[in-house]
Amino acid sequence: MGRENQTWMSEFILLGLSSCWETQVSLFVLFLVMYVVTMLGNFIIVLLIRLDSRLNTPMYFFLSVLSFVDICYTNSTVPQMLVHFLSAWKSIPFYSCVLQLSVSLALGGSEFFLLGAMAYDRYVAVCHPLRYTVIMHGGLCLGLAAGCLVAGFVNSLMETIITFQLPLCHNVINHFACEVLAVLRLSCVDISFNMVMVTISGFLVIMLPCVLVLFSYGHIVAAILRIRSTQGRHKAFGTCASHLTVVSMCFGTVIFTYVRPAAGSSAEQEKMVSLFYAVVTPMMNPFIYSLRNKEVMSASRRVLGKFNEKK
Template identity: 50%
Template sequence: MDPKNGSSFTGFILLGFSDRPQLERVLFVVLLIFYLLTLLGNTGIIALSRLDPHLQTPMYFFLSNLSFLDLCYTTSTVPQLLVDLRGPDKSISFAGCVAQLFVSLWLGSTECILLGVMAFDRYAAVCRPLHYTVIMHPRLCALMASASWFIGFVNSSLHTVLIFLVPLCGRNKIDHFFCEIPPLLKLACVDTTVYESELFSVSVMILLIPVALITFSYGQIVRVVLAIKSASGQRKAFGTCGSHLTVVSLFYGTGIYIYLQPSNNYSQDQGKFISLFYTIVTPMVNPVIYTLRNKDVMGAMRKVLCRGFS
């Protein structure tokens, strides 16, 4: 970034919800509870998938990756927000802002790809049950998970470098609660049309290609499930896939709203609350969605608890 901006020396001020002081106190309590529940729920999913041999399958391997992503994603933003909500100092260093943007973009992009990979896993399980263990070989699962992390890393690196090359001309007040691309672009003192076009193109690939894979996978799943004569078989198949579809809807719905709408339509206040939703609410409810109707996870939880008490 050009040193004349001053941002590299003074850092940034995260305005967050400072225009609503009454809301800040309520948000602190609510977000602290949500954050603790997020840590508890996602750590529980990871621990169960390691402790119970019945959960050491491709589905739960990817679910563990998703839980780890949610843990890290929430931790990259919420602790800073909690500190800002409690004190008058809402500043963040230039390096801290760069790190926060990079990590949150990396984890968010990785989750986009991983949700598409999980849809392919469900497709293989329902539509190719006899070949499932051959298709979803542990080596292939590890390769797909690694590819998701790598693509997310490349996407985040590209955007982080580009966003901090945009001249800010000394502007350092971010009308948001963490360093995210849309509010950072609002600080620019030059025309950002070219960058916004690049951002839109990459976001289409990161968001819509996995959505296309998910749509195709579930189209095939529905076709196969409807051909099943047994009502209990249909319920089991739809129950297995329903949790994933719910998580996909929550995550992609908010992501598409933030990153695939024109900047002139972007509402700062709406953006804050939508971002609040996918940084804390979605990671908190994901473990609940995946465990509420999942007999395997509930059974593993009972076994682990009984073993602990005994």
């Protein structure tokens, strides 16, 4: 029965954020600006790390991977959302919906694991500074980055398969994109098992990296408190402040949505949280990491100086 329904259901209708035309036009302009800023900001971060040899360190390697993931994640949902703001018929083909859900899940999960890896990098830098280059060698950094991406895609594959095996009664999704909880609401049967799997997935993808972050920063704080000079404490904390800000933004919003699905959060609340994570967080990451980071600002001046010399 489920497969027949899915074969017949060739497309889904997305309700989006608003049904008012004036509101949709305003949202289109707002999110178009945010989308452009996100793309430019993250692309500049990747480019600077690539062009400036002084940024060829583990911390900036992970930052470049994070920026690349943010670029891909934003492109998995926002361009379609922008088109739908100006469309009367907000449809998405069935297989495009499957692809969008799987890609966004994979990239979102990969980002959490990356934040955990970045926390470990900061732990080694602060707690074992003399052994930092030995521990965080190139092979380990590549392995951690690859492991983060593989873990995200494996989790996404599992969630996508069990979600779209369900028989679906209708095709109207109360969301601006194909999102797991929104798609599950279309099912004709009991989804208790799927909700349990969402909780387990949330624990593995969100809580495990969160535990690693807490463990790392627990040791970092203890190490900083042992530093006697105030200047030394500020310098040690400064290397972690940007990452800690991003961690708080990402983990806080998604834990609210996915780790406690049984809490009964409304579809509107889920849309707002998803919107924050899909649009706001990727846009803020380059600003958080660059504006508070003297090395990134210095690298941008050096790169601009090289281009001016060539002219």
